Amino acid sequence: MKTMVKADHVTISYKTGDFKDIGLKEWVVQHARRQFKIEYFMAVQDVSFELNEGDLLGIVGTNGAGKSTLLKALTGVMVPKSGYIQCFGKISALLELASGFDGDLSVKENTYLRGAMLGYTKEFMKNVYDEIIAFAELKEWENRPFKQLSSGMQSRLAFSIASLVQPEILILDEVLSVGDGAFQQKSAKKMKELIYGGAATILVSHSISQIEEMCNKVLWLDHGKQIAFGETAKICSEYCRFLKTN
Structure with a gap:
């Protein structure tokens, strides 16, 4: 089976204590006096996993666990400090609802x-445009400004584009929880079609x-x-027990 x-x-860290917090002049003074220290916040530490064709990976963890940071690294937005990530296929990612x-x-x-x-390409998008708008249920809104859409409508459009452009790797960050129950069911069905594909x-x-x-x-x-x-099943059960005791 293809990987x-x-x-x-994979380890990803953020640099803290840079001159943006204290101003350039103060940073120069502290750096000259050797009083300035760079600190790092470890957002992701030593994470390893592998996915094959048809796999659907769920990432769980409380706020601040590093989930979104890891997704950004998977899409190439961030570069790991150590370790590596390899993606073998066209990626379609929906990390933030209004991004893009x-x-x-x-x-x-x-x-x-x-x-x-x-x-x-524009030609490809022209061929799939009607399908995207129909899936998002936005035919009557297609000529209105995006900012006039409700958050649920924005979610429908974003998911529709991400899932209908034939991705080989689809990355979604808290997207299916937005929108009404009917659209959540339709989104889940579409994801299953992608997986089977x-x-x-x-x-x-x-x-x-x-x-x-x-x-x-x-x-x-x-x-x-x-x-x-x-x-x-095993990990979700352990994670639920963790949530109850913390």
């Missing part, structure tokens, strides 16, 4: 803009029931550290 994503001992959209442009214009940002999917969600229902693998992070990776 789609491989993360090997211009509030003053129309829904239609934003659809083409988002497609271009994902690396797709061979795509590897990574889903961050605080809904354990959603993870249990959809994912065949789970990665549990806590304060940036990997607690467990493997079978969904």
